[in-house]
Structures are given as structure tokens and as C-alpha cells.
Amino acid sequence: xxxxxxxxxxxxxxxxxxxxxxxxxxxxxxxxxxxxxxxxxxxxxxxxxxxxxxxxxxxxxxxxxxxxxxxxxxxxxxxxxxxxxxxxxxxxxxxxxxxxxxxxxxxxxxxxxxxxxxxxxxxxxxxxxxxxxxxxxxxxxxxxxxxxxxxxxxxxxxxxxxxxxxxxxxxxxxxxxxxxxxxxxxxxxxxxxxxxxxxxxxxxxxxxxxxxxxxxxxxxxxxxxxxxxxxxxxxxxxxxxxxxxx
Numbered sequence: 593x594x595x596x597x598x599x600x601x602x603x604x605x606x607x608x609x610x611x612x613x614x615x616x617x618x619x620x621x622x623x624x625x626x627x628x629x630x631x632x633x634x635x636x637x638x639x640x641x642x643x644x645x646x647x648x649x650x651x652x653x654x655x656x657x658x659x660x661x662x663x664x665x666x667x668x669x670x671x672x673x674x675x676x677x678x679x680x681x682x683x684x685x686x687x688x689x690x691x692x693x694x695x696x697x698x699x700x701x702x703x704x705x706x707x708x709x710x711x712x713x714x715x716x717x718x719x720x721x722x723x724x725x726x727x728x729x730x731x732x733x734x735x736x737x738x739x740x741x742x743x744x745x746x747x748x749x750x751x752x753x754x755x756x757x758x759x760x761x762x763x764x765x766x767x768x769x770x771x772x773x774x775x776x777x778x779x780x781x782x783x784x785x786x787x788x789x790x791x792x793x794x795x796x797x798x799x800x801x802x803x804x805x806x807x808x809x810x811x812x813x814x815x816x817x818x819x820x821x822x823x824x825x826x827x828x829x830x831x832x833x834x835x836x837x838x
Contacts, residue, residue, distance in 0.1 A: 632792035638775045642763040646777055648795045649787070650755055656796065656815040661754075663810035665802060674810060676749050677819040683749045684822040689714070696745060697732060699824050703746060704732035731831045754810075755797060758784045766791055769798040770811075 637645045653659060658679040665672045669689055676685030683698040692711035697704040713721035735742040747753055758781025766773050774788035788799040801809040
């Protein structure tokens with residue numbers, strides 16, 4: 593479940609190269625004497641086989657319609673930072689690679705990217721990168737439909753890819769994830785990691801760890817939430833790289 597991220601980053605870097613080549617405290621907190629809420633009921637997934645649990649988790653995430661995942665993963669290209677909010681086919685978030693960052697936005701059937709100056713320099717070189725960065729400025733770059741180089745960046749946010757195992761999945765023990773009990777599923781693939789799935793409430797995936805602590809981890813939260821920052825940018829804030837080249 594880990595190497596999928598590495599592949600996505602490789603595609604991201606290649607796409608950028610192609611582009612530059614062309615161009616407080618809660619006041620409502622209850623007092624210590626307040627009655628504690630009842631513990632959530634178990635959802636029964638821990639009694640299922642590993643493959644069944646994984647399918648339950650995928651289905652729950654799909655049915656939630658929205659969620660937020662955040663963390664980092666290690667790849668050959670360096671440390672990958674991921675922070676994305678997903679709402680069906682719509683996406684908003686940031687991907688970083690040892691410093692350089694690029695924002696991704698998919699909304700209303702259109703896709704956009706917004707690399708920072710460091711990313712343009714990393715991908716386009718010391719001479720061409722800054723030129724492209726200045727041309728684009730703080731605007732979104734429209735990704736043309738069918739542009740496989742740019743569209744490949746968005747594979748990182750694909751739920752089916754995120755949770756797809758590389759090898760045989762094995763069920764482990766129930767462990768605690770931020771105060772919530774979760775059953776562990778370990779991917780037996782060479783680059784496989786461990787997925788933690790809630791055993792109470794909906795069987796959401798709560799955390800995805802790499803094979804070792806150095807490989808990083810992702811956490812999943814805000815299931816079913818509405819994200820105000822997933823919205824179409826203003827026309828003036830969008831640029832077409834093809835037109836800039838003319």
C-alpha cells in the first residue's frame with residue numbers, strides 16, 4: 593500500500609519537467625463531573641478475514657463521500673508530503689518533495705495545479721524554472737483534458753490506488769489510533785505497509801504506515817465533512833500554459 597505513492601511522485605516530477613520544457617481552547621468543554629458518552633458500538637470487522645476487512649474499509653470511505661488525509665511517505669525522490677481533502681471527484685491539497693510544493697485542485701470536472709517557485713526551479717532548472725514561475729505567478733495552471741503528463745499528478749488522491757495492496761494482506765491485532773481501536777492489516781508486498789481500520793462506528797481507514805517508521809505514515813480524518821476550500825478559482829486566477837508560450 594506504500595509504493596503507489598512513490599509511483600505517483602515519479603509521475604509528478606516528470607510532468608513538471610514536461611511543463612517547463614514547453615514553457616485554542618474549546619469553551620464548550622464539559623466539566624469533569626459531566627456524564628461520559630457511551631462508547632461507540634463495535635462494527636464487527638475484526639471478526640472478518642483480511643480481504644473482507646479491506647473491502648469494508650474501501651466501501652466505507654467511498655460512502656463517506658469526503659475525507660482528509662495527511663502525512664508523509666518516503667520515496668526514491670525524497671520525502672513526500674501529502675495533505676489532501678477529497679470530496680468525491682473533487683480534490684484540494686498540497687504535495688511537497690523535500691521542500692518544493694505544488695497545490696492540486698480538481699473541481700467541477702476541471703483540474704488545476706499551482707507549483708511554487710521552488711518546484712518550478714527543481715523541475716525546470718536554474719534558468720528556465722524561474723522564468724516559468726514568473727510567467728505563471730500566483731495563478732492556477734489549467735490542466736487540459738487528456739493531458740496525461742499533468743493528470744498523472746492526481747493519481748495520488750485516488751482512493752482505490754491509496755488502499756490497493758501490493759501483496760497478500762494479513763490481519764493483525766487491534767491497536768489504538770488516536771484513542772480509537774483499529775484492526776491492523778499488513779501488506780505482504782516488498783514495499784507494503786500497515787493499514788489501521790476502525791473497529792467501532794464506520795470501518796474507516798484511520799492510518800496507513802510504511803514498512804518502517806522512516807517510511808512515514810498517513811492519517812485519515814474528517815469523514816463526511818464539507819470542505820469550503822474545494823471551489824473553482826476565479827477566471828483571473830487561472831492561466832493556460834499553451835497561451836503563455838505564444
